[in-house]
Amino acid sequence: MAVRVGVLGATGAVGQRLIQLLEPHPDFDIAALTASDSSAGKTYRQAAKWRVDSPIPNDIGEMTVTATEPGEVPDDIDLLFSSLPSSIGAEVEPAFCEAGYVVSSNSSNSRMAEDVPLVIPEINADHLDLLEVQRDERGWDGALVKNPNCSTITFVPTLAAIAEYGLEKVHVSTLQAVSGAGYDGVSSMEIIDNAIPYIGSEEDKLETESRKLLGEFDGAELSHNEMAVSASCNRIPTIDGHLENVWVETEDELTPADAAEAMRAFPSLDLRSSPEPLIHVFDEPDRPQPRMDRTVGDGMAIAAGGLQETPFGLQYNCLAHNTIRGAAGASVLNGELLLENGYL
Amino acid sequence: MAVRVGVLGATGAVGQRLIQLLEPHPDFDIAALTASDSSAGKTYRQAAKWRVDSPIPNDIGEMTVTATEPGEVPDDIDLLFSSLPSSIGAEVEPAFCEAGYVVSSNSSNSRMAEDVPLVIPEINADHLDLLEVQRDERGWDGALVKNPNCSTITFVPTLAAIAEYGLEKVHVSTLQAVSGAGYDGVSSMEIIDNAIPYIGSEEDKLETESRKLLGEFDGAELSHNEMAVSASCNRIPTIDGHLENVWVETEDELTPADAAEAMRAFPSLDLRSSPEPLIHVFDEPDRPQPRMDRTVGDGMAIAAGGLQETPFGLQYNCLAHNTIRGAAGASVLNGELLLENGYL
Amino acid sequence: MAVRVGVLGATGAVGQRLIQLLEPHPDFDIAALTASDSSAGKTYRQAAKWRVDSPIPNDIGEMTVTATEPGEVPDDIDLLFSSLPSSIGAEVEPAFCEAGYVVSSNSSNSRMAEDVPLVIPEINADHLDLLEVQRDERGWDGALVKNPNCSTITFVPTLAAIAEYGLEKVHVSTLQAVSGAGYDGVSSMEIIDNAIPYIGSEEDKLETESRKLLGEFDGAELSHNEMAVSASCNRIPTIDGHLENVWVETEDELTPADAAEAMRAFPSLDLRSSPEPLIHVFDEPDRPQPRMDRTVGDGMAIAAGGLQETPFGLQYNCLAHNTIRGAAGASVLNGELLLENGYL
Amino acid sequence: MAVRVGVLGATGAVGQRLIQLLEPHPDFDIAALTASDSSAGKTYRQAAKWRVDSPIPNDIGEMTVTATEPGEVPDDIDLLFSSLPSSIGAEVEPAFCEAGYVVSSNSSNSRMAEDVPLVIPEINADHLDLLEVQRDERGWDGALVKNPNCSTITFVPTLAAIAEYGLEKVHVSTLQAVSGAGYDGVSSMEIIDNAIPYIGSEEDKLETESRKLLGEFDGAELSHNEMAVSASCNRIPTIDGHLENVWVETEDELTPADAAEAMRAFPSLDLRSSPEPLIHVFDEPDRPQPRMDRTVGDGMAIAAGGLQETPFGLQYNCLAHNTIRGAAGASVLNGELLLENGYL
Incomplete structure (x- = not known):
């Protein structure tokens, strides 16, 4: 019933x-x-x-x-x-x-x-x-x-998938859709042919919520994850789908191939709205893209791609439908x- | 004549x-x-x-x-x-x-x-x-x-302005306009209501050209700057104006206020097309924006803003008109x- | 089989x-x-x-x-x-x-x-x-x-629905999506923050194809409908969905209410891809809209709305998904x- | 002074x-x-x-x-x-x-x-x-x-230029920029990848203001022009510049060439903000376009183009900068x- x-x-x-x-x-x-x-x-x-x-x-x-x-x-x-x-x-x-x-x-x-x-x-x-x-x-x-928050949900699952390597430092730049601000949140004059490198209070949400989500609960108290996160948030002229550029430095060495494997293997749940797989990893370097990939898993999956090595650890991009999964x-x-x- | x-x-x-x-x-x-x-x-x-x-x-x-x-x-x-x-x-x-x-x-x-x-x-x-x-x-x-390259020109002047603090690590995420790809470079079906987290060879240009530009020439040979740079490049639906999110870690401590001061004070040249000032620093946290600010200094100035402290050093945004200054x-x-x- | x-x-x-x-x-x-x-x-x-x-x-x-x-x-x-x-x-x-x-x-x-x-x-x-x-x-x-042609398919069903009133003169202005020109048909630099009041050969297609479609076939020869049609075609920055403003002058008097009724009552077919109803008529004056209504009937229906009387007969708007129904x-x-x- | x-x-x-x-x-x-x-x-x-x-x-x-x-x-x-x-x-x-x-x-x-x-x-x-x-x-x-009103100003000068041929019937479809609705008039969620075929009270403005503007003042009373006008108004995702498709039926025969000549020859004034010429007529069939041509005459000129013969008289397109000239x-x-x- x-x-x-x-x-x-x-x-x-x-x-x-x-x-x-x-x-x-x-x-x-x-x-x-x-x-x-x-x-x-x-x-x-x-x-x-x-x-x-x-x-x-x-x-x-x-x-x-x-x-x-x-x-x-x-x-x-x-x-x-x-x-x-x-x-x-x-x-x-x-x-x-x-x-x-x-x-x-x-x-x-x-x-x-x-x-x-x-x-x-x-x-x-x-x-x-x-x-x-x-x-x-x-x-x-x-x-x-x-x-x-929608922008937090977008990148945290990818971090969870590689958490066993020891998360230390995370830089994240977001390209966020207008629907995240509600119907009248972003006027068309503000955003057509434009981008806004600021969303009030948004950076703080990514930085603190991610650490709470990846923290440990011992049955009595919740301790937050100790990684350091810095976010820079941007609004762009897309309707739905937040895209994020992520750099992660881990304690243990983590290759792009191992990270992709970990993301693909990360388990979903048996709940009705949980997608299978949870994280869809693209091989094409130019994916995920908001308009093409925001409905992966009926809008409940996380899309990731572009995994590469950098002087500062792993770099990749991820995407989620901000008003559905987010x-x-x-x-x-x-x-x-x-x-x-x-x-x- | x-x-x-x-x-x-x-x-x-x-x-x-x-x-x-x-x-x-x-x-x-x-x-x-x-x-x-x-x-x-x-x-x-x-x-x-x-x-x-x-x-x-x-x-x-x-x-x-x-x-x-x-x-x-x-x-x-x-x-x-x-x-x-x-x-x-x-x-x-x-x-x-x-x-x-x-x-x-x-x-x-x-x-x-x-x-x-x-x-x-x-x-x-x-x-x-x-x-x-x-x-x-x-x-x-x-x-x-x-x-x-256009995306290199956008952030290098801001780095030059604070170079005396000792540049060590630079993360940069770009939000680039379609004109950077030439007239037929980006089809409308690719980019309306969308963003593309990949521009072929672009990241390498930011990473290597920036180090050459900030290197030392001793009259015979050019040594490149030793900072490490990692770039993540995105195309977004704007006509002109590349916007970039930058994190810089410096050897010496650098506050947002000192960085803003250094950028504002950075000298321009007496050449006809050099703007005065070279770097326009905004106090408003939501600036610079491509459509609003790409023509600062007749499109030859660099616009910067949003300077803030992060766990990983200074964070700020910069912008330049990619087909004029860039x-x-x-x-x-x-x-x-x-x-x-x-x-x- | x-x-x-x-x-x-x-x-x-x-x-x-x-x-x-x-x-x-x-x-x-x-x-x-x-x-x-x-x-x-x-x-x-x-x-x-x-x-x-x-x-x-x-x-x-x-x-x-x-x-x-x-x-x-x-x-x-x-x-x-x-x-x-x-x-x-x-x-x-x-x-x-x-x-x-x-x-x-x-x-x-x-x-x-x-x-x-x-x-x-x-x-x-x-x-x-x-x-x-x-x-x-x-x-x-x-x-x-x-x-x-996609732009012909958009308005002809609405004309068919009211054809019994005697079609005489049709003016039609189109606002067409970029997908109608194929993947590389419209570059982003041409169309972002813009509209193009010309699509090669398009106007002729609306004007001639509509008359053939609404013509009579006597088993041997096809005679075209005698109505006069004039089209003015525009490309706008939408991905999918052609929107059209139509004025129709008919031989017999035709009120907006009767036209809406005729469109709603116009029969569909029992074919697998035929939608039911064929024409979806909106009461809201600001509909149909491309992004909201292009998938009516899984993209196979025609959406219509805004029916009103003018000095020159009936005026209304119609819409179809140009790469599906069109x-x-x-x-x-x-x-x-x-x-x-x-x-x- | x-x-x-x-x-x-x-x-x-x-x-x-x-x-x-x-x-x-x-x-x-x-x-x-x-x-x-x-x-x-x-x-x-x-x-x-x-x-x-x-x-x-x-x-x-x-x-x-x-x-x-x-x-x-x-x-x-x-x-x-x-x-x-x-x-x-x-x-x-x-x-x-x-x-x-x-x-x-x-x-x-x-x-x-x-x-x-x-x-x-x-x-x-x-x-x-x-x-x-x-x-x-x-x-x-x-x-x-x-x-x-901005949308009235866009087409009336072109009608004035050919008024001597005897204006009888005018159909006009508008493609209007978002700035016409004020800063918060059109939300980005309403208009990105979309068009809205309705602007409250707008059609009436084109229909009545145009007849007053082209009326005769005898020193005591103003009589309105007797032409009949029907407008259909659309909002599209452009920042500035209203584009209009116009059909005009005139009492005397009017060829596209004569109309173009009349528009080009239509006199401007000696006022500081009056452009010279008042109407800029393009030969290219795909002009005027909002982003390309809205600043003709510093935004104070009217741009016209695409003049052609139709079964219902002259058809052409015109454009004006809606927040400057309009x-x-x-x-x-x-x-x-x-x-x-x-x-x-």
């Missing part, structure tokens, strides 16, 4: 992707949609400026949007997917957890909190048990799980992990 | 920019235009698929294009600007030099040859005297001077240096 | 779409791939610069490409799909027909020939019987069927019609 | 262009800048998100922005340029006129009012004397002059006309 779920912040860019992914999902039934107060009471069709490349599912279009407050969401919903703006998420997500809801959130608030698991299931599913600590400390019946799909996958691990 | 000059490979993208820059130039008079055999005999207007954003100067449009061979170019021409494809340049440029012409070339062949000066006047004008060695060794009456303007400037130093 | 088919010109943009559509097709088995002499002997993977957004099917990648000559294609192939450049198609398509092959061609040559059926199955399937005339006149065992899909559909009508 | 002028709505897209054009203007001195209340009190540098491709003039950057109210603007200012949003303009422009200011406005409100001159100086400078009627009726010391430059030019005609 399908779990009844809700979407907090359902009208935004990630909210729309969530609906696109959840509507045909056999384990989840969309039973609530929330948005800002100005949308409450409207049908979803009226409230959302739908811009995903498939039509609004008919029954979803006719659902009534409610305000984003615990009292407005039915009690019999077990799981909430949140794609709220960070400041709003920081306010209302704890309220939902306190009211007993389990929240799988893409919102950037609280990702680095000590008792909040930040999870990419194929990478660090064991961190999910931080929820026991969280419930103890906060006295919640519900629970709060986060997925990382946001909505990441939250759905965490929902599947919560279900499998008995948290629902 | 103006020097009579010719343009080798006048119909290509860089050739057109050369004409745009040379036509109003008070020191140079365009007296010959060459192209492939199939264009020879046509007027320039017929031969060139003109795509620069100002009309073909009228008198230039009516000039007759000749084949690219020494016998086809008038004897009384002193200086040739070459924007030939590399393989053709490798063949015919030496023939022109042997025939007594001085050639200021943007073509990538021979840039790393020991007796060929690779020059950015504001950075290493003293390397020009390698021409004495060149003439000795090759027995030429003419001479061959090269400017570096190609045609670089060759013109080398022509001005040749004139000032009495080589014409 | 599946029909064995071949693709002439398999490495080009439309050839790749043909493979993408034919490979999973239950009625057709790809048994031959041809390309230019320089590709002959290579595997398809080596020969094609694959740029469609799904990987090369594995077995296709390993097939050997042959030259585009009757002697090079196996005899037991019944049907050939042709996406050859027009001048080459004009030469070799008749040779294949003479050798007994049935050819469903997207190539623009011979579309207006009196004895060559130009067919959009949902519009004028009855024209297919022109093949009897063709075989009589040319003495062919094979047969040659054409689909129209090219490869159109040829496949004609192949299905040939199969259903016993021509294979 | 230069006239002291102010800019109402100085921080917006057109406001920035106004400053770019007015700052070096010998006849005008910028003495006041207004914006929304939230910007009042800030320096212009702080208040404006400057995105024009030349730096903020230094003295302008340091000016203090005031609220957009008569009491906030110095009395000794003679002329105000207004680029206010339409609804705000409708409210405050009359207040400024009543307070004695002469306003040259690009704001769309009141353009069709009977006593408000809608002027393109080279086309209908004589309409300016409607100001006498306006002052009589409204009892204003000031005055209100409007320039038309907005800021149009207002400045009207300011010059007001000065020359003694209204300041």
